[in-house]
Every structure is written in structure tokens, then in C-alpha cells.
Amino acid sequence: MSRGGSVSLRNIVKRHGSLTVLKGVDLDIRPGEFFALLGPSGSGKTTTLRILAGLESHDAGSVVLDGRDVTGSEPGERDVAMVFQSYALYPHMSVYENIAFPLRMVKTPNAEIDRAVRESASRVKIAHLLERRPGQLSGGQQQRCALARAIVRKPRLFLLDEPLSNLDAKLRLETRVELRKLQRALDVTAVYVTHDQEEAMTIADRLAVFMDGNIVQVGTPEEVFRRPVSIEVATFLGSPPMNLIPARLAGREAAIEGHRLQLESDYGAEREVLLGVQPSRIDIGAEGIPAQVDLVEHLGDSVIVDLALGATRVRAKLPERTRLAEGANVHLRFDASDVHLFDPQTRQRITA
């Protein structure tokens, strides 16, 4: 099977009346890549996907697929397939006809349609449901039917708009893995929109974080998670999100509530910063920054502890065996290598 297409978005601007939804989005997606567009609702990720598909117009910029500028061309001319959040199956057609539809529209011979439909259906394990109507399928089966309809014509680009959000939690985890395998097997470029950071982290080769109509960071899940570029990105990722603790930074030292913390590099002149640390990187011990336990939440495999550190609330994710009484006085510890520093004014990451 041929390798999927490449995607380039150049300075895409989209306005809805006086509201600017996309403020100049630049994006490069490599062939065969599983790429996630991640961001809170209203950040512009779905609009970007729809512009990519040709379902929505944009006010400036260009869309380039496989080196060809497709700005302004019809959705059908772009050789892209999409799985909608609502699946958008044709309710009056059988599963078979739903999957066959994209092929029928380009006058494929019947024998070939039949072969392709059966192959796609068995790939997503719905070969036994071909005679049913979409209304007679479960949510998971409908989702598979939508997938089969998208892969049947071997598009160069595969767009997925929150495809898992209508599935229950267990099915979502299973489908996530299968989707990933499917994309690998077909070797097709996939662009995946989600607001679920965990989903994006686990499924994507690379991702772009959208905030307020801009892409604020692009990278592998690990890069983005390890080095968030701003407070917004840092607090959007992780569950629970990163803690931000006011601190005074001077040289190689940060002071939190009077407690001194040695840092890995020299940051120069003294200033106020926000010190970020992931909940999972916090440890509780006999020494460190004094704090008080507010609340203990048991998650089964771990414990989330709410702590009061002066006026700041800090959450720590600890092993499930941790026994802490609410109201107890404890000490927090974390490695200097797990510390992120942000400027409270610009809200950007501070690098040494």
C-alpha cells in the first residue's frame, strides 16, 4: 500500500465575523505520521481539521497536500477521508452500502467494490454485520463502520475528529490501540483531533497543542510533556495537571516558602517565577518543603494528595500504599531535573 501524504498548512487565518478563530496556523505533517491536534474546546483544532478537509473556507493562508496547493478545492478532490465524531453514517443504507459508497461515487466495478468492502470490514472486524443498518449497530460497531468507510478507498490522508468521544471508557482504550495498529498497517497519514491529552499522548507520533487559535507547541508527546513551552500548555497536560508554585529565583537557587532548592543551571538575576512540577514527580519525606495534607483521593492504583503549601495548593500523585492522615504536616521533595520554570508575566518557559 502506498505511503500516506504529507500536509503543510501555511499561515491559516479563519474569522467568524469579528472573531478570529485561527490566527495564522503553520503546520507540517510528515507522510505516514499519526499526528494529533490537541487543545481545549474552542482552541481551533477542529476548525483546522475541517479546513484541511476542505469543509470550511479560510480567510488567508494555504493548504498543501503532497506538495500540491489544494486551497479552495472541493473536499472530494483532495483524496482525504474523515471519521466524524457523530460517525455520520448514512442511516438509509446497509453497512455494506455505507462502506461501498465512496467507491460507487467514482464508478468502481462491482466486483472490485465487493472485494474492497469485505476487506475493509474484516480489518475492523465488522464483516458479519454487513447486512445491518447503522441504527441496528452498537456505538462501537458504528464507529468501526465509519472507519471502514474511511479506509475502503485508501486515501492519502485520514482525518479523525474526536472519533472515540462517543464510546464508553473501556471501549475507548481498546479502540485507541486498534486505531493505532490500523494506521500502522495501512501506512497512511492520520490527523487526529482530540481534547483528551492522555489520548493524544498515547496515540500520536507527534502532536500540536492549540491554544486560543494558535499552535503553541509542536513535538512528540514526550517532548511536549517534558518541556511545555508555557504555563497554558503545562497546565493543560497531565492528570492532574502540573503544579505551579510561586518562587524566588536567583542564580542556581529557587526559594519556596523560605525553603531553598538547588537548580541544575544558573538563571542569573533575582526575580519572581512560577515553579512547575508534575504531581507524579513529587515525593513526601521527612525533609523538604513543609506542607499540610488537605485531602486524600484514592484512585485505586495511586493516591492524589491535596496539599497546602502556604497559600498555594499543590497536588501530588503518590503510590497507592501511601498512608496519610488529612491535616497531617508533611514535607515535599522533588528533583531539580523535574522542575519547570515559568515567567509569571509572559507565561513562557524560562530557559537558562
Added chain:
Amino acid sequence: MRHTFARRFALAASAGMLLSVWGFPVLWALLTSFKTERDVLAYPPKVVFEPTLAAYRDVLFGASSIVPNLVSSIILSLGATFLTLLVAVPAGYALARLELPTKRASGFYVLATQMLPPVGLIIPYYLVLQKVGLLDTYVGLIVIYLTFSLPFAIWLLVSYFEDIPREMEEAALLDRAGRFRTLWYVILPQVRGGIAVTTVFIFLNAWNEFLFAVVLGGNRVRPVTVAMFNFISVEQTRWASLAAGAMIAMGPVMLLGLIAQKHIVKGLTVGAVKGGGRR
């Protein structure tokens, strides 16, 4: 249990009452159509009588046969229905999809056309048709019917089109169907019910129409509703023939009603409960 029994009894009783109120005239006309003119006027009314097809023979093959009028009615009704759908289906689709600032206003316009008392329009319509030479023509009368049926049909169809999620046609566009085939293969099959309801409403309205037909029609264009009216005259009312004519004229209406019954009930409630498909 008592409660539900009482409920069902009340329901059955009221349904029976309604049925008798609506059904009695039909039953009376049905019996009358098989009577001789003498039996019709017998007092007390005869429930048991010797049935005859004389009245049917009279209205079908007699001097005042209504067959040409039935043909007239069919041409008018089919013409009005066909032209209405031809315009209303694409118009309804467009109105459902386009974000027009006048959308709300157009809804009011539709209702306004249904509120206008038709009597008030007869004279202007007469004058207009006379000026353009369309009095007593099929085209003239059908155009007049369209002024009422079109807004109504569009208004009815818009709600059906709006119930179809936009993503459905976006999916079809991405599946390379193009605008026209998207409408034909994906959208229209899903509004079949709505089109059926609209067809029935428009056809029945045209079939039952009397007022405009009697004034704007004439010797050439005389639908069955007007023809039957001629059985009533100053000297004599031919009740049996009138009843037989009415029975024949009711035929297509009842047939259509039976065929489209399921769709009609759905159609009447479509505006009431919107599906989850809307965003």
C-alpha cells in the same frame, strides 16, 4: 389498574364519539348513493332498502357525467403537486442549510399566507387571470394553487431537512459524491417521509379545493368539487347522484390517506419533537 381502565374507557368513548360525528355523514352519503331518488326522500328514512347502482350509472355514464371533471381534478391536483415539489424540495433544502437573516421572517410569511382568508383574494386573482388571459385554464388555476401550496410545502420540508445532520452531507462530499449526488443519494432518501407528507397535503388540498375553482374555472376547467355542486339546483337536488359523485370523488383521497397514514402522523409531529441530530 382502575386508573388505567378509566383512562382507556374515556379514550374509547371519546374516540367513538368523534368517529360517529365524522363517520355519520359519510355513512349517510354511502347509503344514499345506493338509493333511488324516491327512497332518499322517504320519511322516516329507510335503513333497509333495495340497493341500486342507478345513481352511479347516472354520474359516470349519464348526461351529466362527472368523468371529465374527475380528469380535470386529476390534472389540477397532479399539476399543482408536481410543480410544488419541483420547487419546494430544493428550496426547502437551501433554506434549511443557508444561514439567512431573513429565515425567521420567511417562516412568518408562510404562516401569513395560510392565515389570509381566501375569499379576500378571489377578486384580485380573477382580475389578474383575466388580464393575462388565464381564466378557465389549467395553468391559471394551478398557478393560483401554487401561491398557497408552495410556501406551505417549503415550510414543511425545511424542518425535515434541518433534522439531517450537516455532517451527513459533509461525509458524502468527502466521499466524492459532489453536491448533486449528495442531495440525491444521501439527503433525499432521508426526507422521503417528509416528501410523502407534503405530496399528500398538497394533493388533497388541490383535490378538495372548491372556492377558487368555481370562480376562476369555467366550462373547460371544472374539477369534480364544482361539478357536484351542479347537482344542487333550485328546482331539484339529485341527492342520490350527489352522494354517488361524492363517494367517487372521495376514492383517491381515502386511498392516498391509507397509503400515507404512517407518514402523515409522523409529519404532523415532526416540528414538535426535534431529534438529537441538530447542533
